[in-house]
Amino acid sequence: MGLSNASEDLSSEMEVDAFRRLFPLRYFERHLAESIRPDGRPLGKARETSIFLGAVASANGSALVKIGSTTMLTAIKMEVMTPSLESPDEGCLAIDFHMPPICSPIVRPGRPAEASPVVSKQLSDTISSSRMIDLKELSLVGGKAAWMAYLNAAFSIMQDIYCLDADGALFDAALISAVAALSHLQIPAVAMNDDGKIVLVSGEDGQKPVNKEKRKLTLRSIPFSLTCILHKNYILADPTAEEESIMETHVTIVLDTSGQLISLYKPGGPALAYTSAIQDCVGLTGQRVKELKSYLDKENSAMEVVV
Amino acid sequence: MEYVSPEGLRLDGRRPMEMRQIRAEIGAVSKADGSAIFEMGNTKVIAAVYGPREVQNRSQQISSHALVRCEYCMANFSTGDRMRKSKGDRRSTEISLVIRQTMEACILTHLLPRSQIDIYVQVLQADGGTRSACINAATLALADAGIPMRDLVTSCSAGYLNSTPLLDLNYVEDSAGGPDVTLGILPKLDKVTLLQMDSKLPIDILENVMQLAIEGCKAIANYIREILLANTKQLEYRRGV
Numbered sequence: 001m002g003l004s005n006a007s008e009d010l011s012s013e014m015e016v017d018a019f020r021r022l023f024p025l026r027y028f029e030r031h032l033a034e035s036i037r038p039d040g041r042p043l044g045k046a047r048e049t050s051i052f053l054g055a056v057a058s059a060n061g062s063a064l065v066k067i068g069s070t071t072m073l074t075a076i077k078m079e080v081m082t083p084s085l086e087s088p089d090e091g092c093l094a095i096d097f098h099m100p101p102i103c104s105p106i107v108r109p110g111r112p113a114e115a116s117p118v119v120s121k122q123l124s125d126t127i128s129s130s131r132m133i134d135l136k137e138l139s140l141v142g143g144k145a146a147w148m149a150y151l152n153a154a155f156s157i158m159q160d161i162y163c164l165d166a167d168g169a170l171f172d173a174a175l176i177s178a179v180a181a182l183s184h185l186q187i188p189a190v191a192m193n194d195d196g197k198i199v200l201v202s203g204e205d206g207q208k209p210v211n212k213e214k215r216k217l218t219l220r221s222i223p224f225s226l227t228c229i230l231h232k233n234y235i236l237a238d239p240t241a242e243e244e245s246i247m248e249t250h251v252t253i254v255l256d257t258s259g260q261l262i263s264l265y266k267p268g269g270p271a272l273a274y275t276s277a278i279q280d281c282v283g284l285t286g287q288r289v290k291e292l293k294s295y296l297d298k299e300n301s302a303m304e305v306v307v
Numbered sequence: 308m309e310y311v312s313p314e315g316l317r318l319d320g321r322r323p324m325e326m327r328q329i330r331a332e333i334g335a336v337s338k339a340d341g342s343a344i345f346e347m348g349n350t351k352v353i354a355a356v357y358g359p360r361e362v363q364n365r366s367q368q369i370s371s372h373a374l375v376r377c378e379y380c381m382a383n384f385s386t387g388d389r390m391r392k393s394k395g396d397r398r399s400t401e402i403s404l405v406i407r408q409t410m411e412a413c414i415l416t417h418l419l420p421r422s423q424i425d426i427y428v429q430v431l432q433a434d435g436g437t438r439s440a441c442i443n444a445a446t447l448a449l450a451d452a453g454i455p456m457r458d459l460v461t462s463c464s465a466g467y468l469n470s471t472p473l474l475d476l477n478y479v480e481d482s483a484g485g486p487d488v489t490l491g492i493l494p495k496l497d498k499v500t501l502l503q504m505d506s507k508l509p510i511d512i513l514e515n516v517m518q519l520a521i522e523g524c525k526a527i528a529n530y531i532r533e534i535l536l537a538n539t540k541q542l543e544y545r546r547g548v
Contacts, residue, residue, distance in 0.1 A: 057349055058432055059384045069337035073431065075384035100380055102355035102427040104338050108363065109378045109427070160383045162429070164353060165336045241338070 024246050032234050039240070044284050046226065046238035049292065051176065051299045053184040061185025065177035068240065069167035072177035074159060076185050081156040083139070091138020091154035095124045097161045097174055104166040104241070119171055122265065123161070123178055126254050130223040130262045133157075133182065137217060155187060168240040169227045171252055171265075176292060179222050183300055186216060221256035224292045226285040228253070230269070230277055237284050251278065253285040257293050310468040310480055318479055319348075326463070326475040326523055329530055331443070333451045333538045341452025345444035348477060349434035354444035356452040359422035367423075372416035374423045377407035379441060381430040402438050405501065409462070409491050410445055412500040415455040424454060435478040436464045442491055442501070443527055450535055458493040459531055460500055463523030465490070465516045467508055472516045474523050488513070490520035494528035 020027045020038075031038050041047065047068030056062035059075035066072075083090055097120040099113035107113045127133070138155040159181065161174050229236040231247040244250065249269030254262040261282065311317055321327070327348030336342035339355035346352070362368040379402040383390045410426060426448065428441040442462035449456060466476045468485040481487055486508035491501030508516065 056384055056432060058387060062384070071336075073382075075382070077384055077389040079389065096383070098382075100427065100429050101357075101378060101425070102336055102339065102342070102353060102429050105357050105360075109376075158383075158389050160389075162382055162431075164429075165338060167337055 024242070028243070028246055032231070032236075037236065037243075043234060044237045046288055046291075047240075049176070049295060051180050051295050053180060053299050053303050059181075060188060061181045061183075063177045063180035063184055065173050065180060067169055067173045067176070067238065069165050070169055070173045071163070071165040072161055072170075072173040073164055074161045074174075074177040074181040076181050077158045077160075078185075078188055079156045079158055080153055080190065083154045087135070089139045089154075090135040091156055092135065093124075093127065093133060093157045093159065095120055095127065095159045095161065095178065097123060097163070099163045099166065103163045107166070115170060119174055122171055122252075122263075123174055126175060126223055126225070126263055127178065130221065130254075130256050132179070132219050132222055132256075133217060138187075157182075157185070166241060168242070168244050169238050172225045172227050172238065175223065175225050175254070176296075179219075179224070180296055180299070182217060183219055183222075183296060184303065221258045221260065222293065222296070223254050223256045223262045224285075224289045225252055225254040226281070226288040227251070228281045228284060230281075235277060235280055235284070237288070251281050253278075253281050255282070255285050255289050257289060259286065259289075310483060311471045311473070317473065319477060323471050323473050324519060324522075326526060327477065329527065331447055331531065331534045333447055333534060339448070339452070341448040341450065341454070343444050343447035343451060345440050345447060347436055347440045347443075347475065349432055350430075350436055350440045351432040352428060352430050352437065352440040352444045354426065354428045354441065354448040356424065356426050356445070356448040356454065358424035358452070359419045359454070360425075362421065362423040368421055371420055373414070373419035373421075375407055375411045375414060375416065375426070376423065377403050377410065377426040377428070377445075379403040379406055379428045379430075379438075381433060381437075385430045385433040402441070405438060405503070406441055406445060409442055409460055409501045410449065413446075413456045413458055413460045413493060414449065415457060418455050424449075433478065435476050435481040436489075438462070438489055438503075439464050439475075439491075443531065447531060447534065450531075451538070458495045459528055460491055461494055461524045461527040461531060462489065462491040462501060463520050463527055464488065465520035465523065467512055467516055472512070472519050474519050486516070488516050488520055490517060490524060492521060492524045492528075494525050 035043055050066045052064040054062060055064035055073060056075040060078045061076040064073050097116055099107050099116045101107045101109050159178060161178055226237060228251050229239045229243055229247045230249040252265040256262055330346040332344045334342060335344045335353055336355045339357055341356040344353050359373055362374055367374055379399050426445050428445060430437050439462040442460055446460050464476050464487060466473045466480060466485050466487045468480060468483055473480060476487060486506040489503040492499050
């Protein structure tokens with residue numbers, strides 16, 4: 001008891017920043033008791049979010065997303081591939097999540113960040129299980145024996161997501177930027193050349209396009225996610241890196257725009273996530289999905305005006 | 308191919324002695340000690356500086372001065388075709404070394420013994436002149452991190468195509484096979500800290516091309532100073548100084 005009183009006396013004398021560094025959990029809990037967070041947000045509120053489409057000129061589709069300080073840049077390059085024998089009329093989607101050393105002091109060159117393959121896998125699983133994209137839409141030439149090089153051909157979407165600033169909720173930001181880049185993606189027009197190779201059509205060539213003109217992908221129900229932290233009986237939406245490091249129980253919930261639950265991810269952590277807590281998280285995610293969809297729709301309509 | 312038209316215009320509409328539009332922004336990465344975005348036309352680069360901090364590998368610790376490390380990396384989507392391997396290739400290693408040696412020349416490392424300064428540079432869009440853009444971004448990031456320097460380092464490229472000296476080459480001009488001079492200077496001290504040249508170039512023409520690159524470097528230095536000054540004023544305003 002005496003020890004806790006002594007540390008309380010000490011905290012009153014110390015500068016706020018020093019107290020925050022020495023006793024981070026107690027610093028946060030003092031805020032939580034007032035139902036507010038150190039950055040001034042209510043517990044269930046996400047950070048300010050912005051979406052910019054067409055951030056990379058050299059890509060077929062791209063998006064820059066910021067959630068607070070967390071920044072993700074996604075760019076898509078389309079490549080022509082020969083589809084697999086199991087699904088000859090389908091293209092494919094490959095997602096790579098990168099955490100270069102610029103994004104955080106924890107990430108050092110040489111060894112890739114631990115989170116990179118985990119987030120890559122989660123993103124791939126989420127986007128494929130949401131059935132947001134019909135991979136048949138990516139088919140170009142199907143089983144036409146007249147074509148020499150490609151008996152069948154399809155597009156493969158190579159999606160690279162770069163984390164430029166890691167300040168918590170990496171999966172949420174990565175998913176938004178992946179989805180935003182797909183919504184911005186324009187499938188390029190391609191044609192078959194004399195050698196039977198599929199090439200991009202430039203305006204002046206007299207080549208007959210295989211796939212009509214540039215077009216957008218049809219996105220069905222779009223998935224969005226929200227990561228929450230469970231600490232005692234508090235639920236904190238959209239945590240910062242500092243909050244993630246102090247409070248270890250995370251729940252990531254993915255819902256699509258039609259309100260269906262796509263995935264739920266709770267990797268361990270000391271706090272037991274009761275059903276009621278998870279339902280509360282789902283409720284918060286539902287609100288967040290509506291918010292994010294409106295941001296994306298607004299940005300897409302702004303892009304159409306520009307075009 | 309004609310890189311300079313009879314009217315004296317380049318493929319992108321610039322005059323031979325005209326630079327691409329430059330834009331810089333400080334503090335792009337919140338977690339870094341210093342960071343900056345630097346754009347030269349369609350070339351976009353982001354740099355982050357972490358340090359001075361404890362040396363990660365104790366065997367590399369230097370008791371008399373700071374250890375400077377640098378990593379240059381290109382995003383897979385930064386070029387026309389998607390890159391399969393964006394890190395660890397010989398070109399990236401060479402550019403990392405060039406940036407490190409260039410920045411080491413201006414950092415007052417003796418003031419920071421037994422510490423480590425990490426400079427990370429990521430190319431987001433490449434359209435020629437990436438190493439120049441990286442050096443300029445790194446300079447801004449180091450200044451933002453408050454690392455003591457003798458002077459700013461600014462860099463610019465120049466070339467010689469169709470018997471015309473050209474300033475700040477883009478990708479098409481860079482890959483034309485003509486001479487390409489990359490220059491890095493300490494503008495206040497008027498010293499050259501980096502000079503690289505590919506392809507043959509007569510010595511008398513080299514002087515003209517170098518002079519052109521120096522003028523480009525000085526123009527960038529003026530712009531960088533303006534950016535740093537504006538940033539300092541903003542910080543003063545925020546802190547109520």
